[in-house]
Amino acid sequence: MEATDRQGKICLVVGGGGFLGRHIVEKLLDRGYEVHVFDLRETFKDDRVTYFLGDLCKKEDLLPAMKDVFVVFHCATPSPLSNNKELFHKVNCHGTKTIIEACKEAGVKRLVLTSSASVVYEGKDVENGTEDLPYACKPMDYYTETKILQEKIVLEANSDDFFTVAIRPHGIFGPRDPHMVPTTVRTAKAGKMKFKIGDGKNIVDFTFVENVVHGHILAAEHLEPGSKICGKAYHITNDEPIFFWDFLSKILTGLGYNAPKKNLPFWLVYIIAVILQVICFLLKPIKQIHPTFTPMTVSLAGTHHYYSCQRAIADMGYKPLVNLDDAIQKTVDSFPELRNTSK
Ligand SMILES: NC(=O)C1=CN([C@@H]2O[C@H](COP(=O)(O)OP(=O)(O)OC[C@H]3O[C@@H](n4cnc5c(N)ncnc54)[C@H](OP(=O)(O)O)[C@@H]3O)[C@@H](O)[C@H]2O)C=CC1
Numbered sequence: 001m002e003a004t005d006r007q008g009k010i011c012l013v014v015g016g017g018g019f020l021g022r023h024i025v026e027k028l029l030d031r032g033y034e035v036h037v038f039d040l041r042e043t044f045k046d047d048r049v050t051y052f053l054g055d056l057c058k059k060e061d062l063l064p065a066m067k068d069v070f071v072v073f074h075c076a077t078p079s080p081l082s083n084n085k086e087l088f089h090k091v092n093c094h095g096t097k098t099i100i101e102a103c104k105e106a107g108v109k110r111l112v113l114t115s116s117a118s119v120v121y122e123g124k125d126v127e128n129g130t131e132d133l134p135y136a137c138k139p140m141d142y143y144t145e146t147k148i149l150q151e152k153i154v155l156e157a158n159s160d161d162f163f164t165v166a167i168r169p170h171g172i173f174g175p176r177d178p179h180m181v182p183t184t185v186r187t188a189k190a191g192k193m194k195f196k197i198g199d200g201k202n203i204v205d206f207t208f209v210e211n212v213v214h215g216h217i218l219a220a221e222h223l224e225p226g227s228k229i230c231g232k233a234y235h236i237t238n239d240e241p242i243f244f245w246d247f248l249s250k251i252l253t254g255l256g257y258n259a260p261k262k263n264l265p266f267w268l269v270y271i272i273a274v275i276l277q278v279i280c281f282l283l284k285p286i287k288q289i290h291p292t293f294t295p296m297t298v299s300l301a302g303t304h305h306y307y308s309c310q311r312a313i314a315d316m317g318y319k320p321l322v323n324l325d326d327a328i329q330k331t332v333d334s335f336p337e338l339r340n341t342s343k
């Protein structure tokens with residue numbers, strides 16, 4: 001899409017106050033779009049942005065933000081690492097249906113959903129997985145369960161006059177990442193990062209946030225009547241699968257922490273995670289505890305899970321803008337506050 005074509009076009013980013021959402025906002029502004037942000041809280045200030053505060057589960061909150069909008073990016077979610085079943089179903093399922101209703105009522109024709117490559121992951125190895133893999137029959141957590149339902153809702157809503165597409169990133173990291181890097185550092189500081197889970201040879205996709213943003217905007221600019229991308233899902237990765245523990249080690253050593261050297265059997269850590277999950281469930285009426293080592297995070301740390309993005313390359317001309325090494329360096333440099341000062 002030419003720069004002149006973007007002028008005057010309004011993009012609405014639902015969840016635009018979050019990690020990925022704010023990066024999408026910034027890139028849309030750079031490309032000359034007018035940008036609306038819809039979120040629960042105003043997490044940043046930018047005079048170029050029109051900020052709408054509200055709950056995406058309420059259509060009356062959404063409609064003012066949708067006036068004259070060219071495309072909606074839906075990248076809102078409760079925190080992927082929480083375990084609140086009701087909240088996940090409310091926001092990711094009911095809320096997504098509400099967004100679609102509001103789009104149609106406001107005359108918005110395009111919806112780009114941020115889905116997740118994890119919708120096909122159920123704790124077993126996925127090697128170079130394509131978008132044709134079936135959805136996980138037994139999702140490992142409520143987050144994944146609701147991301148599957150959400151993607152189905154959005155892709156099934158595609159029609160001759162309402163165009164939808166789902167972008168499936170995996171393991172997003174980068175500046176202002178609230179999950180990957182802070183959790184890794186917190187775990188290292190707690191002395192729980194001395195061991196690799198498993199043999200350390202499981203291969204995983206980690207995707208730099210600027211590449212995820214690029215995939216979203218490419219999809220939005222291809223989302224036209226008759227386009228082959230309508231109603232489809234697309235993996236967006238760095239296209240550089242890496243040993244999971246090599247990636248974490250680069251992040252840790254880049255921030256001045258020791259990388260794990262020894263190995264613990266995967267099955268042992270997994271059993272401990274399951275026992276922890278049962279204990280947290282039993283203690284729930286008394287105290288909410290969110291352990292770092294859940295069956296999901298342990299599985300992600302000990303199995304292969306990398307995906308083909310050939311469909312995005314073929315259909316949208318996708319190509320990662322930032323390679324993994326440069327991305328890791330940019331990310332490490334963006335977190336001076338997480339650097340190890342005790343050495
Ligand atoms: N992070 C990752 O590695 C991956 C993420 N994804 C997907 O990418 C998207 C963005 O993830 P990420 O940026 O990490 O998430 P964040 O939590 O950083 O951002 C989500 C934003 O949505 C907001 N939000 C939550 N509930 C509502 C609501 N009811 N109404 C309005 N806004 C709401 C959040 O507000 P608040 O913070 O106040 O709750 C937050 O600002 C998500 O759809 C996620 O599923 C996919 C693959 C990997």
Ligand SMILES: CC(C)CCC[C@@H](C)[C@H]1CC[C@H]2C3=C(CC[C@]12C)[C@@]1(C)CCC(=O)C[C@@H]1CC3
Nearest residue numbers: 080116118171179180183184187292297300301
């Ligand atoms: C404690 C260590 C064993 C792991 C530290 C890193 C983890 C916090 C991250 C490693 C893989 C990440 C991941 C996600 C969140 C953070 C990790 C578990 C997601 C679950 C985020 C939401 C998604 O859609 C899928 C991601 C898969 C990878």
